[in-house]
Amino acid sequence: MSVSTFPSEQDAAPDYRLSARDRQLIVATQAGLPLSSDPWATLGRQLNMPAGEVLARFRRMQEAGVLRRLAAVPDHYRLGYRFNGMTVWDISDQAVSEMGRQVGAQPFVSHCYRRPRHLPWWTYNLFAMVHGTSRQEVESKAGQIRELLGETCSGHTILYSSAILKKTGLRLKKQGDPSCSE
Amino acid sequence: MRLDSTDKQLINLYQRDLPVCERPYLEMSRQLGISEGEVIDRLQVLQSDQVVSRVGPVFEHRRAGASLLAAIAAPEEQMDLVAARINRAPGVNHNYAREHTYNLWFVMTAPDEDTLDERLDELEHQLRLPMLRLPMIEGYHIDLGFDIDWEALP
Numbered sequence: 448m449s450v451s452t453f454p455s456e457q458d459a460a461p462d463y464r465l466s467a468r469d470r471q472l473i474v475a476t477q478a479g480l481p482l483s484s485d486p487w488a489t490l491g492r493q494l495n496m497p498a499g500e501v502l503a504r505f506r507r508m509q510e511a512g513v514l515r516r517l518a519a520v521p522d523h524y525r526l527g528y529r530f531n532g533m534t535v536w537d538i539s540d541q542a543v544s545e546m547g548r549q550v551g552a553q554p555f556v557s558h559c560y561r562r563p564r565h566l567p568w569w570t571y572n573l574f575a576m577v578h579g580t581s582r583q584e585v586e587s588k589a590g591q592i593r594e595l596l597g598e599t600c601s602g603h604t605i606l607y608s609s610a611i612l613k614k615t616g617l618r619l620k621k622q623g624d625p626s627c628s629e
Numbered sequence: 630m631r632l633d634s635t636d637k638q639l640i641n642l643y644q645r646d647l648p649v650c651e652r653p654y655l656e657m658s659r660q661l662g663i664s665e666g667e668v669i670d671r672l673q674v675l676q677s678d679q680v681v682s683r684v685g686p687v688f689e690h691r692r693a694g695a696s697l698l699a700a701i702a703a704p705e706e707q708m709d710l711v712a713a714r715i716n717r718a719p720g721v722n723h724n725y726a727r728e729h730t731y732n733l734w735f736v737m738t739a740p741d742e743d744t745l746d747e748r749l750d751e752l753e754h755q756l757r758l759p760m761l762r763l764p765m766i767e768g769y770h771i772d773l774g775f776d777i778d779w780e781a782l783p
Binding site: 473476477478479480482483484485486487502505506508509512513514515516517518519520521522523525526527528533543544547548550551552554555556557558559560561562563565568569574578580584604606607608609610611612613614615 | 639640643644645646647648649650651652653654655665666669672673675676678679680681682683684685686687688689698700712715716721722723724725726727728729731733734735759761762763764765766767768769770771774775776777781782
Protein backbone atom coordinates (compact mmCIF):
# COMPACT_ATOMS: atom_id res chain seq x y z
CA MET A 448 0.00 0.00 0.00
CA SER A 449 1.27 3.41 -0.82
CA VAL A 450 0.67 6.36 1.41
CA SER A 451 1.53 9.76 0.13
CA THR A 452 0.35 13.27 0.62
CA PHE A 453 1.13 16.62 -0.91
CA PRO A 454 4.46 16.66 -2.71
CA SER A 455 6.03 18.89 -0.08
CA GLU A 456 5.30 16.25 2.51
CA GLN A 457 6.79 13.38 0.57
CA ASP A 458 10.16 11.85 1.35
CA ALA A 459 11.33 12.01 -2.24
CA ALA A 460 13.51 14.95 -3.24
CA PRO A 461 11.02 17.79 -3.67
CA ASP A 462 13.43 19.87 -5.72
CA TYR A 463 14.07 17.39 -8.50
CA ARG A 464 13.83 19.23 -11.80
CA LEU A 465 13.24 17.33 -14.99
CA SER A 466 15.97 18.06 -17.50
CA ALA A 467 15.30 18.40 -21.21
CA ARG A 468 16.74 14.91 -21.68
CA ASP A 469 14.43 13.48 -19.02
CA ARG A 470 11.51 15.06 -20.85
CA GLN A 471 12.67 13.55 -24.13
CA LEU A 472 12.57 10.13 -22.47
CA ILE A 473 9.12 10.73 -21.01
CA VAL A 474 7.75 11.80 -24.39
CA ALA A 475 9.44 8.86 -26.15
CA THR A 476 7.87 6.33 -23.76
CA GLN A 477 4.33 7.75 -23.67
CA ALA A 478 3.05 4.90 -25.75
CA GLY A 479 5.20 2.48 -23.79
CA LEU A 480 8.66 1.06 -23.35
CA PRO A 481 10.10 -0.62 -26.47
CA LEU A 482 9.41 -4.36 -26.41
CA SER A 483 12.95 -5.42 -27.22
CA SER A 484 15.47 -7.29 -25.11
CA ASP A 485 17.38 -4.10 -24.37
CA PRO A 486 14.69 -1.40 -24.35
CA TRP A 487 17.12 1.24 -23.04
CA ALA A 488 19.42 0.75 -26.02
CA THR A 489 16.43 0.94 -28.39
CA LEU A 490 15.36 4.21 -26.78
CA GLY A 491 18.94 5.44 -26.85
CA ARG A 492 19.17 4.83 -30.59
CA GLN A 493 15.95 6.77 -31.14
CA LEU A 494 17.15 9.71 -29.07
CA ASN A 495 20.84 9.53 -29.76
CA MET A 496 21.61 8.89 -26.10
CA PRO A 497 23.84 6.14 -24.70
CA ALA A 498 21.82 3.19 -23.31
CA GLY A 499 23.56 3.56 -19.94
CA GLU A 500 22.41 7.15 -19.66
CA VAL A 501 18.83 6.20 -20.53
CA LEU A 502 18.64 3.62 -17.74
CA ALA A 503 20.48 5.89 -15.31
CA ARG A 504 17.98 8.69 -15.96
CA PHE A 505 15.02 6.34 -15.37
CA ARG A 506 16.61 5.16 -12.12
CA ARG A 507 17.19 8.73 -10.97
CA MET A 508 13.64 9.72 -11.83
CA GLN A 509 12.42 6.72 -9.86
CA GLU A 510 14.56 7.61 -6.83
CA ALA A 511 13.29 11.19 -7.00
CA GLY A 512 9.71 9.95 -7.09
CA VAL A 513 9.01 11.38 -10.55
CA LEU A 514 8.72 7.87 -11.99
CA ARG A 515 6.34 5.86 -9.85
CA ARG A 516 7.06 2.56 -11.52
CA LEU A 517 7.22 0.59 -14.72
CA ALA A 518 4.17 -1.57 -15.22
CA ALA A 519 2.18 -3.68 -17.63
CA VAL A 520 -1.02 -1.70 -17.08
CA PRO A 521 -4.08 -3.89 -17.69
CA ASP A 522 -7.23 -2.51 -19.28
CA HIS A 523 -9.75 -3.58 -16.66
CA TYR A 524 -12.70 -2.79 -18.89
CA ARG A 525 -11.35 -5.10 -21.61
CA LEU A 526 -10.77 -7.80 -19.03
CA GLY A 527 -14.46 -7.78 -18.16
CA TYR A 528 -14.70 -5.28 -15.32
CA ARG A 529 -17.47 -3.35 -17.04
CA PHE A 530 -18.76 -1.68 -13.90
CA ASN A 531 -16.67 1.05 -12.40
CA GLY A 532 -18.16 2.56 -9.30
CA MET A 533 -16.72 5.66 -7.72
CA THR A 534 -17.78 5.14 -4.13
CA VAL A 535 -17.79 8.35 -2.10
CA TRP A 536 -18.05 8.59 1.68
CA ASP A 537 -18.72 11.23 4.29
CA ILE A 538 -16.25 10.39 7.06
CA SER A 539 -15.62 12.37 10.22
CA ASP A 540 -12.52 14.52 9.85
CA GLN A 541 -10.82 12.86 12.82
CA ALA A 542 -11.18 9.39 11.34
CA VAL A 543 -10.70 10.00 7.63
CA SER A 544 -6.93 9.37 7.41
CA GLU A 545 -7.10 6.08 9.26
CA MET A 546 -10.21 4.97 7.38
CA GLY A 547 -8.60 5.97 4.07
CA ARG A 548 -5.67 3.70 4.82
CA GLN A 549 -7.97 0.81 5.67
CA VAL A 550 -10.19 1.26 2.63
CA GLY A 551 -7.15 1.71 0.35
CA ALA A 552 -5.80 -1.62 1.61
CA GLN A 553 -8.86 -3.57 0.38
CA PRO A 554 -7.82 -5.79 -2.54
CA PHE A 555 -10.72 -4.61 -4.72
CA VAL A 556 -10.02 -0.87 -4.38
CA SER A 557 -7.86 0.56 -7.16
CA HIS A 558 -7.60 4.16 -5.96
CA CYS A 559 -8.43 5.76 -2.64
CA TYR A 560 -8.13 9.47 -1.95
CA ARG A 561 -9.18 12.09 0.54
CA ARG A 562 -10.67 15.16 -1.14
CA PRO A 563 -12.29 18.33 0.20
CA ARG A 564 -16.02 18.67 0.85
CA HIS A 565 -17.92 21.49 -0.82
CA LEU A 566 -20.82 22.13 1.52
CA PRO A 567 -23.71 22.12 1.03
CA TRP A 568 -23.39 20.66 -2.49
CA TRP A 569 -20.88 17.97 -1.87
CA THR A 570 -20.55 16.29 1.51
CA TYR A 571 -18.19 13.42 0.68
CA ASN A 572 -14.51 13.51 1.65
CA LEU A 573 -13.27 9.99 0.87
CA PHE A 574 -13.23 8.48 -2.62
CA ALA A 575 -12.60 4.80 -3.37
CA MET A 576 -12.77 3.33 -6.86
CA VAL A 577 -14.32 -0.12 -6.99
CA HIS A 578 -14.47 -2.32 -10.09
CA GLY A 579 -16.78 -5.22 -10.77
CA THR A 580 -18.26 -7.39 -13.49
CA SER A 581 -21.76 -6.41 -12.40
CA ARG A 582 -23.51 -3.73 -10.40
CA GLN A 583 -24.27 -6.27 -7.67
CA GLU A 584 -20.58 -7.01 -7.34
CA VAL A 585 -19.72 -3.32 -6.95
CA GLU A 586 -22.55 -2.96 -4.45
CA SER A 587 -21.45 -5.90 -2.37
CA LYS A 588 -17.91 -4.52 -2.26
CA ALA A 589 -19.24 -1.11 -1.28
CA GLY A 590 -21.16 -2.92 1.47
CA GLN A 591 -17.89 -4.35 2.76
CA ILE A 592 -16.42 -0.84 2.86
CA ARG A 593 -19.52 0.41 4.68
CA GLU A 594 -19.08 -2.23 7.38
CA LEU A 595 -15.43 -1.35 7.81
CA LEU A 596 -16.24 2.33 8.27
CA GLY A 597 -18.77 1.78 11.06
CA GLU A 598 -19.80 4.89 12.94
CA THR A 599 -17.19 7.10 11.28
CA CYS A 600 -19.39 7.25 8.18
CA SER A 601 -22.52 9.35 7.98
CA GLY A 602 -23.39 8.94 4.33
CA HIS A 603 -22.26 7.51 1.02
CA THR A 604 -23.22 6.97 -2.56
CA ILE A 605 -21.89 5.22 -5.65
CA LEU A 606 -21.38 7.06 -8.92
CA TYR A 607 -21.32 4.58 -11.80
CA SER A 608 -19.67 5.61 -15.00
CA SER A 609 -22.11 5.58 -17.88
CA ALA A 610 -19.61 6.55 -20.58
CA ILE A 611 -15.91 7.17 -20.98
CA LEU A 612 -15.93 10.44 -22.91
CA LYS A 613 -12.20 10.91 -22.97
CA LYS A 614 -9.29 8.87 -21.74
CA THR A 615 -5.86 9.65 -23.03
CA GLY A 616 -2.96 7.49 -22.01
CA LEU A 617 -0.56 10.32 -22.54
CA ARG A 618 1.67 10.99 -19.60
CA LEU A 619 3.44 14.15 -20.72
CA LYS A 620 2.90 16.22 -23.79
CA LYS A 621 5.70 17.95 -25.63
CA GLN A 622 4.99 21.35 -24.12
CA GLY A 623 5.39 19.85 -20.68
CA ASP A 624 1.83 19.05 -19.77
CA PRO A 625 1.57 16.14 -17.44
CA SER A 626 -1.22 13.67 -17.41
CA CYS A 627 -2.43 11.42 -14.71
CA SER A 628 -4.36 8.30 -14.15
CA GLU A 629 -7.06 9.23 -11.73
CA MET B 630 -9.41 -12.79 -26.08
CA ARG B 631 -8.14 -15.99 -24.50
CA LEU B 632 -5.66 -15.70 -21.69
CA ASP B 633 -3.73 -18.71 -20.50
CA SER B 634 -2.32 -19.14 -17.01
CA THR B 635 1.02 -17.60 -17.99
CA ASP B 636 -0.69 -14.45 -19.31
CA LYS B 637 -2.67 -14.19 -16.09
CA GLN B 638 0.42 -14.71 -13.97
CA LEU B 639 2.24 -12.09 -16.02
CA ILE B 640 -0.51 -9.54 -15.39
CA ASN B 641 -0.76 -10.46 -11.70
CA LEU B 642 2.96 -10.04 -11.18
CA TYR B 643 3.66 -7.02 -13.33
CA GLN B 644 0.55 -4.85 -13.31
CA ARG B 645 2.11 -2.94 -10.43
CA ASP B 646 5.84 -3.20 -10.78
CA LEU B 647 8.13 -4.20 -13.56
CA PRO B 648 11.86 -4.25 -12.77
CA VAL B 649 13.81 -1.12 -13.73
CA CYS B 650 17.01 -2.97 -14.65
CA GLU B 651 19.21 -3.57 -17.66
CA ARG B 652 17.15 -6.43 -19.08
CA PRO B 653 13.64 -6.10 -17.62
CA TYR B 654 12.08 -8.74 -19.86
CA LEU B 655 14.85 -11.22 -19.08
CA GLU B 656 14.25 -10.64 -15.38
CA MET B 657 10.54 -11.27 -15.91
CA SER B 658 11.23 -14.40 -17.95
CA ARG B 659 13.18 -15.93 -15.07
CA GLN B 660 10.30 -15.38 -12.70
CA LEU B 661 7.72 -16.70 -15.17
CA GLY B 662 9.86 -19.66 -16.24
CA ILE B 663 9.67 -18.85 -19.96
CA SER B 664 12.17 -17.34 -22.39
CA GLU B 665 12.82 -13.63 -22.74
CA GLY B 666 11.57 -13.80 -26.33
CA GLU B 667 8.31 -15.34 -25.15
CA VAL B 668 7.80 -12.59 -22.56
CA ILE B 669 8.22 -10.00 -25.31
CA ASP B 670 5.89 -11.90 -27.67
CA ARG B 671 3.23 -12.24 -24.99
CA LEU B 672 3.43 -8.56 -24.07
CA GLN B 673 3.08 -7.68 -27.75
CA VAL B 674 -0.04 -9.82 -28.09
CA LEU B 675 -1.56 -8.55 -24.83
CA GLN B 676 -0.96 -5.01 -25.99
CA SER B 677 -2.36 -5.50 -29.48
CA ASP B 678 -5.43 -7.21 -27.98
CA GLN B 679 -5.69 -4.20 -25.64
CA VAL B 680 -5.78 -6.44 -22.59
CA VAL B 681 -2.76 -4.49 -21.48
CA SER B 682 -3.15 -0.83 -22.33
CA ARG B 683 0.56 -0.15 -22.16
CA VAL B 684 3.83 -1.53 -20.90
CA GLY B 685 5.85 1.33 -19.64
CA PRO B 686 6.59 4.05 -17.15
CA VAL B 687 3.93 5.57 -14.92
CA PHE B 688 4.97 9.06 -13.93
CA GLU B 689 4.05 10.92 -10.78
CA HIS B 690 1.94 13.69 -12.24
CA ARG B 691 2.16 15.84 -9.15
CA ARG B 692 5.92 15.97 -9.66
CA ALA B 693 5.81 16.45 -13.40
CA GLY B 694 3.13 19.13 -13.12
CA ALA B 695 -0.27 19.77 -11.62
CA SER B 696 -3.62 18.00 -11.95
CA LEU B 697 -7.05 18.09 -10.39
CA LEU B 698 -10.30 16.13 -10.43
CA ALA B 699 -13.31 18.32 -11.14
CA ALA B 700 -17.03 17.73 -11.59
CA ILE B 701 -19.81 19.60 -13.37
CA ALA B 702 -23.55 19.23 -13.01
CA ALA B 703 -24.68 19.63 -16.61
CA PRO B 704 -28.39 19.87 -17.39
CA GLU B 705 -29.35 16.60 -19.11
CA GLU B 706 -30.19 18.23 -22.44
CA GLN B 707 -26.86 20.09 -22.54
CA MET B 708 -24.71 17.17 -21.54
CA ASP B 709 -23.24 16.38 -24.97
CA LEU B 710 -22.39 19.99 -25.60
CA VAL B 711 -20.83 20.51 -22.19
CA ALA B 712 -18.87 17.25 -22.46
CA ALA B 713 -17.51 18.28 -25.85
CA ARG B 714 -16.41 21.65 -24.47
CA ILE B 715 -14.67 19.96 -21.56
CA ASN B 716 -12.91 17.54 -23.91
CA ARG B 717 -11.67 20.41 -26.04
CA ALA B 718 -10.28 22.40 -23.12
CA PRO B 719 -6.49 22.30 -22.89
CA GLY B 720 -5.15 19.85 -20.32
CA VAL B 721 -8.20 17.60 -19.94
CA ASN B 722 -7.12 13.98 -20.12
CA HIS B 723 -10.00 12.02 -18.61
CA ASN B 724 -13.69 12.72 -18.79
CA TYR B 725 -16.30 10.28 -17.51
CA ALA B 726 -20.06 10.57 -17.53
CA ARG B 727 -21.42 9.38 -14.19
CA GLU B 728 -24.95 8.78 -12.97
CA HIS B 729 -25.38 11.63 -10.51
CA THR B 730 -26.41 15.31 -10.43
CA TYR B 731 -22.71 15.93 -10.90
CA ASN B 732 -22.69 13.99 -14.13
CA LEU B 733 -19.38 14.93 -15.76
CA TRP B 734 -16.11 14.10 -14.01
CA PHE B 735 -12.83 15.07 -15.54
CA VAL B 736 -9.16 15.47 -14.75
CA MET B 737 -7.54 18.74 -15.71
CA THR B 738 -3.74 18.89 -15.96
CA ALA B 739 -1.23 21.70 -16.45
CA PRO B 740 2.52 22.25 -16.26
CA ASP B 741 2.11 24.09 -12.93
CA GLU B 742 -0.50 25.05 -10.32
CA ASP B 743 -1.07 28.58 -11.61
CA THR B 744 -1.75 27.42 -15.14
CA LEU B 745 -4.04 24.75 -13.73
CA ASP B 746 -6.13 27.36 -11.91
CA GLU B 747 -6.26 29.54 -15.02
CA ARG B 748 -7.43 26.63 -17.15
CA LEU B 749 -10.15 25.72 -14.65
CA ASP B 750 -11.29 29.33 -14.29
CA GLU B 751 -11.42 29.72 -18.06
CA LEU B 752 -13.43 26.52 -18.51
CA GLU B 753 -15.81 27.38 -15.68
CA HIS B 754 -16.38 30.80 -17.20
CA GLN B 755 -16.96 29.30 -20.64
CA LEU B 756 -19.43 26.69 -19.38
CA ARG B 757 -21.26 29.06 -17.04
CA LEU B 758 -21.80 26.13 -14.71
CA PRO B 759 -20.41 25.79 -11.21
CA MET B 760 -17.51 23.41 -10.91
CA LEU B 761 -16.55 21.19 -8.00
CA ARG B 762 -12.79 21.29 -7.60
CA LEU B 763 -11.58 18.22 -5.78
CA PRO B 764 -7.82 18.24 -5.30
CA MET B 765 -6.29 15.23 -3.63
CA ILE B 766 -5.59 15.98 0.04
CA GLU B 767 -4.21 12.57 0.85
CA GLY B 768 -3.70 9.45 -1.27
CA TYR B 769 -4.00 6.07 0.42
CA HIS B 770 -3.76 3.78 -2.57
CA ILE B 771 -2.80 5.49 -5.76
CA ASP B 772 -3.21 3.84 -9.10
CA LEU B 773 -1.76 0.50 -8.13
CA GLY B 774 -4.52 -1.46 -9.79
CA PHE B 775 -6.28 -4.17 -7.84
CA ASP B 776 -6.12 -7.93 -7.54
CA ILE B 777 -7.82 -9.45 -10.54
CA ASP B 778 -10.27 -12.19 -9.69
CA TRP B 779 -9.84 -14.29 -12.85
CA GLU B 780 -12.50 -16.82 -11.82
CA ALA B 781 -15.16 -14.13 -11.62
CA LEU B 782 -14.49 -12.75 -15.09
CA PRO B 783 -16.86 -13.58 -17.94
